[in-house]
Every structure is written in C-alpha cells, then in structure tokens.
Amino acid sequence: MKLVLFDDAKTGLLRDGRVVDLSPVLGRLAEQPAQWRMEAVIEAFDEYRPQFEQLAESEQGVPSDSVQAQAPLPRPRHLLCAFSNYLEREGAQRRNLDFFYKGATSIVGTGTTIEVPDLEGALAYQPEPEIAYVIGKQARHLSEEDAMDHVFGYVNFIDVSCRGLQARRTTFLSKGIDDWAPMGPALVTKDEIADPQDVRVRLWLNDELQQDYSTSAMAYPIAEQIVWLSQYITLMPGDVIACGTHHGGLCNINDGDRVDVEVDGLERLSIAVRSHAPRLTERWRPPGVRDTGPATA
Incomplete structure (x- = not known):
C-alpha cells in the first residue's frame, strides 16, 4: 500500500x-x-x-x-542518515557505522523547488539518492532477528549535500540546510518491497541518468542499522532513517536543474533547483572512489 x-x-x-x-x-x-x-x-x-x-x-x-x-512524514522525531554505507570498490572494508541528523525543516516533498545558498568554501552541491526506511513501532535494544519487524515501510530520499565543508566539526552547513531532505512521494508499506537489500536506486539530472546502483552494495544492511541505533536511542513510529548512497556517478546541481530519483517500487521523487551560488561543474568524489560515471546495479 x-x-x-x-x-x-x-x-x-x-x-x-x-x-x-x-x-x-x-x-x-x-x-x-x-x-x-x-x-x-x-x-x-x-x-x-x-x-x-x-x-x-x-x-x-x-x-x-x-x-x-x-512529504509523507513531514516532522519525524528522528531523521537520521547513514554515513558512507556502501562498498564502492573491490576489496573495500566496512567503516564504523555512524549517522547524522537532519532537521525537520529540511524535509520537503516531490515537486518542490529547493534553495541552494552561496556557501563560502563550497566545491560542489550534490543530491544523494537513497532508500530510507520508516519505523513502525517503538524500538530499543533490539536483536537482529527482531529488527525488520520494526520497519513499517520505505520512501525515496535525497540527501542534498555541500562538498568542501566536511572539515568542519558538524554537518550543519554541509547537510542540514532547509529543503535539503526531499522525500516521497509515497510511504510504501514493507510488504510491497520483497527485498530492500536488492533494489535499484537511480538518479537523473535534467533527464540524463547519473546514478544507477543496487542496495545490495550496502556495507551495513537495514537490520544491522536498526540494531546499532536501538542501542543508543529509542526509535519511534514515523522515524525516518536514510541508508546512504553509492558515490559513483554523483553529479553537481546548479540553478535551473531538475533532479528525479526512483527507488524500485517507490514511485518517483522530483525536485527543481534554485541556486544563489556560482555554477560549479567539476565533479567532487570521495577519496578512493575513482569512477565518477554512473554506478551500475
């Protein structure tokens, strides 16, 4: 549903x-x-x-x-996003699992025009396409066997990010600005997604495919994420947790661009971009990720 x-x-x-x-x-x-x-x-x-x-x-x-x-969940108690949660090259090792918060005012729905400010030190503004899961019942100190019973469903999610500011001690400016957490259009119940660890995630920029990857490359599957989080915080119904992105194919967004994201089975999330920053066209990539073309499923 x-x-x-x-x-x-x-x-x-x-x-x-x-x-x-x-x-x-x-x-x-x-x-x-x-x-x-x-x-x-x-x-x-x-x-x-x-x-x-x-x-x-x-x-x-x-x-x-x-x-x-x-946005189907406009003000969740927790909006959490996983850091660096994909194995992006042969022989890659899992990093320690970690998350960051985005504020509720970052959340917008499909069809929104997001605002990109001119931030000093910015190298690129990039939309990260992700699958996010929604908690269905209160969770604390869960075992891996019980974790998925606490998932209600899934949503498309875009983690809009500014590159060049990661040296700061927090993600406030690089991740947490208003409009920088588009999600939706629908909250899809978990019975409609046979295996969330094997779905395709795609992003188009102005109708050109930029990212195309599978959630099978996650370093920490959803069940492990829930177990880890529930050791430290109480997860509540309606909480939204985004699983991170595969960085291959990350693209820049500039004024006038349109972004479409589609996780298989979750409809399509579309946003437009209004930017007050100079056009930034050189693609940023994280250290060690050589391929800047589309990640393939």
Missing part, C-alpha cells in the same frame, strides 16, 4: 495513478496535524488497512497529477 499526504496535507492512498482521500475512514483523526496523524495510522495500521482497501474499491479518487503531494 502507498500512503501519501496531498494538497492541504490530507492523507491519501495512491493506487494505479490515482489518489483516494482516506479522511472518511480516519474521522476526527483527519483533523490532527499531519505527522501525528501519520504516526497514528502507522501504529494502528492493521486495523486501518482493510478499511482503506474497502474505501479504495468504492471510490475512484482523482488523478495523482492533479494533486500536490507533500
């Missing part, structure tokens, strides 16, 4: 290119703030699901291109 927030943050079901408003099922819950409402749906999903399906069978809905999709 594909859940969306649309127009004035109504909750909907996306099916076959049409959106059905789920407000009649949600009743007074439909009047609550969007994040709180989505968390409530996630927590009680086994109860809501048959009602959603019944409504979708009886209601035609509206074409998805006639509504404005919002």
Whole structure:
C-alpha cells in the first residue's frame, strides 16, 4: 500500500495513478496535524488497512497529477542518515557505522523547488539518492532477528549535500540546510518491497541518468542499522532513517536543474533547483572512489 499526504496535507492512498482521500475512514483523526496523524495510522495500521482497501474499491479518487503531494512524514522525531554505507570498490572494508541528523525543516516533498545558498568554501552541491526506511513501532535494544519487524515501510530520499565543508566539526552547513531532505512521494508499506537489500536506486539530472546502483552494495544492511541505533536511542513510529548512497556517478546541481530519483517500487521523487551560488561543474568524489560515471546495479 502507498500512503501519501496531498494538497492541504490530507492523507491519501495512491493506487494505479490515482489518489483516494482516506479522511472518511480516519474521522476526527483527519483533523490532527499531519505527522501525528501519520504516526497514528502507522501504529494502528492493521486495523486501518482493510478499511482503506474497502474505501479504495468504492471510490475512484482523482488523478495523482492533479494533486500536490507533500512529504509523507513531514516532522519525524528522528531523521537520521547513514554515513558512507556502501562498498564502492573491490576489496573495500566496512567503516564504523555512524549517522547524522537532519532537521525537520529540511524535509520537503516531490515537486518542490529547493534553495541552494552561496556557501563560502563550497566545491560542489550534490543530491544523494537513497532508500530510507520508516519505523513502525517503538524500538530499543533490539536483536537482529527482531529488527525488520520494526520497519513499517520505505520512501525515496535525497540527501542534498555541500562538498568542501566536511572539515568542519558538524554537518550543519554541509547537510542540514532547509529543503535539503526531499522525500516521497509515497510511504510504501514493507510488504510491497520483497527485498530492500536488492533494489535499484537511480538518479537523473535534467533527464540524463547519473546514478544507477543496487542496495545490495550496502556495507551495513537495514537490520544491522536498526540494531546499532536501538542501542543508543529509542526509535519511534514515523522515524525516518536514510541508508546512504553509492558515490559513483554523483553529479553537481546548479540553478535551473531538475533532479528525479526512483527507488524500485517507490514511485518517483522530483525536485527543481534554485541556486544563489556560482555554477560549479567539476565533479567532487570521495577519496578512493575513482569512477565518477554512473554506478551500475
């Protein structure tokens, strides 16, 4: 099932290119703030699901291109992103697992024009396409056997990043600026993704394919990530955790560009770019990653 927030943050079901408003099922819950409402749906999903399906069978809905999709989880308690979580060359060794936070005001939905400021020391501004997973129930001190039971679903995610500022002690300017965490358009329940460790992730810049990789190259699979995180923090329903990107094929974004990201099974996330910075065209790549062409699945 594909859940969306649309127009004035109504909750909907996306099916076959049409959106059905789920407000009649949600009743007074439909009047609550969007994040709180989505968390409530996630927590009680086994109860809501048959009602959603019944409504979708009886209601035609509206074409998805006639509504404005919002980020499906606009204000999660935790928005965490994995650092350097792909094995990008033969013989590569896993680094220590680590994460960084992005703020809730970084979150935007598909169809948004993101703002790129002119940051002193910037070498490149780059969009990192990623699969992100959404927590379905409270988690603390989990075992690997139990970890995936705490995943509710998945979303497309873009970690917009500024290169050249990594020497700073935090990721505030290089990762944490407003608009720099596009996600969506849909929150896709986990039953629709057979194996999240073997899906294709692609990014297009102005209709040209730049990145094309498989999540099978993750250094730390999702279950291991959840176990590690749950040793230190309590994960809550609606939390969003992005798995990192494969750096092969990373491209620069400049004023007027359009970016499309698609993880298999998760629809397509599209953003436009408005930049106040000079055009930066020389591709940045992390040390040791020789190939700057598309990573191949």
